[in-house]
Amino acid sequence: MKILEKEKINSVLDFLAGQYDLVAPVSQDGLKFEYAQVKDSSKVNLDFTNSHESPKKLFFPQYEVLFRYYADGRKEVPALETDKKRVIFGMRPCDAKALLFLDKVFDDAKYQDPYYLTKRNNTVIFTLGCVSPQSTCFCTSFDIGPFAKDGSDVFVADFGDFYSFEAVTDKGEEILKKLSGLRDAAGEHISKYEKLSRESAAKIKRHIELQGLAEELINKQDAPMWEQIHLKCIRCGVCSFLCPTCHCFDMIDENQGPQQGARVRIWDSCMSCGFTQEASGHNPRPGGREKMRQRVMHKFSYIPQNFDTFGCVGCGRCIKNCPVRNDITKTIKKLRESESREKR
Amino acid sequence: MVDLEKQLRAQAKKLLEDKAVDCVIGYENSDDPLMTTPCFITAPNEVDRLVLNCLCGNNLTKYLIGRKEKTAVVAKAWDVRSVAVLVKENQVKRENVIIIGVPSLRIVDQKKIIAHLNGKEVISVILKENAIEVQGDVFSEDLLIDDYLQAGCELRDDIDDSMFDIVIGEMPASKQNIDDDDLIKQLEAMSSEQRWEFFKKEFSKCIRCYACREACPLCYCKSCFVDQNFPAWFSKSTDLSDNMSFHIIRALHAAGRCTDCGACFRACPNDINLRVLNRKIAKDIKELFDSEPGLNPKEDLPLTSYKPDDPQDFIK
Amino acid sequence: MSTESEKWEPKILAFLCSWCSYAGADLAGVSRLQYPPNVRVVKVPCSGRINPVFIVKALQQGWDGVLVSGCHPGDCHYITGNYYARRRFAVLKNILEFIGIEQGRVQFSWVSAGEGEKFATVIKEVTESIRKLGPAQRLVKK
Numbered sequence: 001m002k003i004l005e006k007e008k009i010n011s012v013l014d015f016l017a018g019q020y021d022l023v024a025p026v027s028q029d030g031l032k033f034e035y036a037q038v039k040d041s042s043k044v045n046l047d048f049t050n051s052h053e054s055p056k057k058l059f060f061p062q063y064e065v066l067f068r069y070y071a072d073g074r075k076e077v078p079a080l081e082t083d084k085k086r087v088i089f090g091m092r093p094c095d096a097k098a099l100l101f102l103d104k105v106f107d108d109a110k111y112q113d114p115y116y117l118t119k120r121n122n123t124v125i126f127t128l129g130c131v132s133p134q135s136t137c138f139c140t141s142f143d144i145g146p147f148a149k150d151g152s153d154v155f156v157a158d159f160g161d162f163y164s165f166e167a168v169t170d171k172g173e174e175i176l177k178k179l180s181g182l183r184d185a186a187g188e189h190i191s192k193y194e195k196l197s198r199e200s201a202a203k204i205k206r207h208i209e210l211q212g213l214a215e216e217l218i219n220k221q222d223a224p225m226w227e228q229i230h231l232k233c234i235r236c237g238v239c240s241f242l243c244p245t246c247h248c249f250d251m252i253d254e255n256q257g258p259q260q261g262a263r264v265r266i267w268d269s270c271m272s273c274g275f276t277q278e279a280s281g282h283n284p285r286p287g288g289r290e291k292m293r294q295r296v297m298h299k300f301s302y303i304p305q306n307f308d309t310f311g312c313v314g315c316g317r318c319i320k321n322c323p324v325r326n327d328i329t330k331t332i333k334k335l336r337e338s339e340s341r342e343k344r
Numbered sequence: 345m346v347d348l349e350k351q352l353r354a355q356a357k358k359l360l361e362d363k364a365v366d367c368v369i370g371y372e373n374s375d376d377p378l379m380t381t382p383c384f385i386t387a388p389n390e391v392d393r394l395v396l397n398c399l400c401g402n403n404l405t406k407y408l409i410g411r412k413e414k415t416a417v418v419a420k421a422w423d424v425r426s427v428a429v430l431v432k433e434n435q436v437k438r439e440n441v442i443i444i445g446v447p448s449l450r451i452v453d454q455k456k457i458i459a460h461l462n463g464k465e466v467i468s469v470i471l472k473e474n475a476i477e478v479q480g481d482v483f484s485e486d487l488l489i490d491d492y493l494q495a496g497c498e499l500r501d502d503i504d505d506s507m508f509d510i511v512i513g514e515m516p517a518s519k520q521n522i523d524d525d526d527l528i529k530q531l532e533a534m535s536s537e538q539r540w541e542f543f544k545k546e547f548s549k550c551i552r553c554y555a556c557r558e559a560c561p562l563c564y565c566k567s568c569f570v571d572q573n574f575p576a577w578f579s580k581s582t583d584l585s586d587n588m589s590f591h592i593i594r595a596l597h598a599a600g601r602c603t604d605c606g607a608c609f610r611a612c613p614n615d616i617n618l619r620v621l622n623r624k625i626a627k628d629i630k631e632l633f634d635s636e637p638g639l640n641p642k643e644d645l646p647l648t649s650y651k652p653d654d655p656q657d658f659i660k
Numbered sequence: 661m662s663t664e665s666e667k668w669e670p671k672i673l674a675f676l677c678s679w680c681s682y683a684g685a686d687l688a689g690v691s692r693l694q695y696p697p698n699v700r701v702v703k704v705p706c707s708g709r710i711n712p713v714f715i716v717k718a719l720q721q722g723w724d725g726v727l728v729s730g731c732h733p734g735d736c737h738y739i740t741g742n743y744y745a746r747r748r749f750a751v752l753k754n755i756l757e758f759i760g761i762e763q764g765r766v767q768f769s770w771v772s773a774g775e776g777e778k779f780a781t782v783i784k785e786v787t788e789s790i791r792k793l794g795p796a797q798r799l800v801k802k
Contacts (some may be wrong), residue, residue, distance in 0.1 A: 029459070030462060031458060031459060031461060031462070031463040032614075032615070048603050049465075052613070062552075062581075062582055063550065063579075063580070063581040063582060063583070092507060099418050101479055105417075106499075132410075134465055135375070135465060135467060136375075153424050157658075164621075182523070183396065202645075209653060209660075211413035215654070228384075231382075231407075232381065232382040232383070232384070232608070234555075234558040234559055235558055236554050236555035236557070236558035236559065236612075237552075237553035237554055237555070238553045238555045238611075238613045241553045242553075242613065250580075252573070252576070252580070254576070254579055255576070264579075266580050266581065272554070272571070273567065273571060291483075309604065310498040319375070319376075321529075321613040323555050323559050323613075324381055324382050325376050325379055326374070326381070327374070327375055327382040330373070330375075417731070430740050433700055435784055452768070481768075531758065532758070536757065536761070536762050536763065538760075539758065539759065539760040540759070540760025540761075540798050541760070542760075543759050543760055544755065544760075555755070569713060578717070578720070578792055579716060579801075583801060585720050585799055585800065585801040585802070586720075586801065588759070588799060589716045590801065592712075592716055592755065592759060593712060593713055593716055595755060596712045596751065596752060596755065597750050599748075599755075600751070621755065621758075621759070624754070624755065624758050625720065625751055625754075626753045627757055628750070628751060628755075629751065632747075632750055633747060634752075642761070646747065647744075647747055647748060647751070648738065649747075650743035650746065650747055651742065651743075652734070654732065654743070654746055654747060654750070655750065656733070656746055656750075658749075658750065658753055658768060659746070659749070659768040659769060659770055660768065660769035660782050660785070660786075
């Protein structure tokens, strides 16, 4: 572990911005934060809980042109490679862990998605440990925790008067060597680190009981409780669009003028009315009950079965931003407490 | 406030006990101290979950669309007007709905409070007579409700009596509006370019989650123009031109129908000022055709009616 | 720049109702009246057929101006189509200008089947006013 005095953080950020495409949290109003490319440290604001929108869009944009085609027969794939490496500074551990899951989706044994992977391989992630998690956070339910290092290349923690830097991967190690101003951590730092890590984790009160959940949900596919929990959902896309793990997409051939078109990939949401609608007009998931069930089952049953991990990292964005304050942790709790069949 | 809540619970209990309705749609507390959440009460012994206070923002009349069972719904002044429009448009059968009107209830704007607190998280709220006490980790503050009222949300003394089945609290003595028409006046005074810059800034924030549409009681189309793909009128991209087009057309689809309930604005995760377009249209319609939607379910809506001598100076 | 703007000609999309304005355009044609060749005509059954989506889409596609023309009030083939349309156009025009589309990008007229001359005049006026505005920029999808 290395230590950096707090006042030197800007010089590190400036260095990173000079050598790489630096992406870091910025805020227009001090209320909502987003990741944006910055030219130097002046706009970076590390005093945040988490970004409003999840950083998945840095790898898997909401709208992405896959290729263009022209009436004269030309085809064109947008350049994927860039000559500069990208550094994301200040991602939260939950979002970093979410990327490990997205890797499984976009990079499996059979299919590798070049659009996602080029961006992914080109990026070095500096994760920033959470010292002030929000009441909507529940990452600890997934063994993530505010100081989890999964998915980070370098793990950074804020101690008030200094930052700790810790290389997690070789990629991180390499970049850490280039940073000046860092010094080796002493024993007092290590003990402070452990204390801070424990204290931060203790601040997270919200919890989902996951033991045996994936199997239980399969048995509860037709539970009467589904009729209850979907009622207030208005089926907008806020939860899925802000979610760091939601990755459903649609591909559309878009007319872009009389002589050209493009195949584009756009985010889709299981809540939208066209989701899984078939060409005949039939939709196997026609109503709120089926849509809500798809979202919950996908995250907590299908993904665990297919990928051996949960499709949720407990970032709490869906709870915080839901227009009707539907709460996924409560939904799971209600389902677990409910009967799997109607009582006769 | 407590009185209103008691009255509501008693009324809801009676309705359910008498089997006058199958369900009462109201508000209950949520984990978010600054906002309640919709709830569907079907048994008389559950009525104590119902709350009624300045944190009851959602427009619950959205849930009436497509409901076959007889339902009672808690509705503020502007929500009552939404039902009137839905009845007029044959989306809701009036005889299927019992409107529990709370015509003088006003609500606070959560976004204003969050901005005031500079993003500090509120952990609990204590409701007082004219104020709410917000408490966080290391702070506690009394906020006067009047200072944080949701803009728009007009109290009306001229909503047709037929739109109220049960009235909780007083009927307002006069029309009262939390005005932010200043913004509209400012915009009207600006140059075309300045206005474009204003809306460019607003609508570039849109992520096309359609929370505005889904929260809006008047957006009940089975297939929204923006979801149609044959022909695909507008791209689903977040390109400024597509975002702008979506919001212009959505505002026009709500023209002469919107009762300024603020559902779109409250639902928007990115705090886009969605109301300003709707409000401008409502203002124009009032000036041009002297008509306001939702006050009387028997009256025609302004854009599905006409007068032979409507203004037409703008037509060559 | 100046040579370019001299070369630039506004492209205007005109929605004409088939009973009055389209026939008016026809009359202008058979009467050999001259008017600027900047309009492309789309025939619609009635001005009441105009969906605001058409107009917004046209602006998005880069048309420099849009003209909608129908029967005079009282003359609608479908009796009341243009009365309803008139209210919608008033709202549409105001909101487009409010959001920052220049005044005059979208224009409306009533031209009857007998008003060949008025049609030619309207096209002249519309073309000149849109020429003054310059090429459409704001809502155009790049």
